[in-house]
Amino acid sequence: MYINNYFNTTIWSEQKPEFVKSLNKASNKYIKEARNREKAHIKKWGDFGRSYHSTPLTADNDFLDFRNYIGQSLGVFRSPRL
Numbered sequence: 001m002y003i004n005n006y007f008n009t010t011i012w013s014e015q016k017p018e019f020v021k022s023l024n025k026a027s028n029k030y031i032k033e034a035r036n037r038e039k040a041h042i043k044k045w046g047d048f049g050r051s052y053h054s055t056p057l058t059a060d061n062d063f064l065d066f067r068n069y070i071g072q073s074l075g076v077f078r079s080p081r082l
Contacts, residue, residue, distance in 0.1 A: 014073075019066050026062035030054035 034052030035042065042050070057063050 016069070019069070023063070023066060026060065027057070030057065 031052055031054075034054055035047070038047070038050065038052070058067060
């Protein structure tokens with residue numbers, strides 16, 4: 001019997017708690033806007049399990065520090081693995 005692994009995906013993760021407070025604050029305006037769009041539904045059915053989508057966040061300068069960190073980190077992830 002053989003074991004074959006197809007479509008392996010490497011997932012990189014890292015704990016960066018120093019970004020949590022600023023990212024939550026920057027995200028709040030998008031969440032509030034999305035909830036306002038769904039106000040009628042929320043009033044009738046509640047918002048448990050709802051998923052709120054917004055415009056892309058990468059252009060918002062409130063995410064600049066995080067965006068720069070990710071950009072700098074890409075070099076580490078893209079470097080050849082031994």
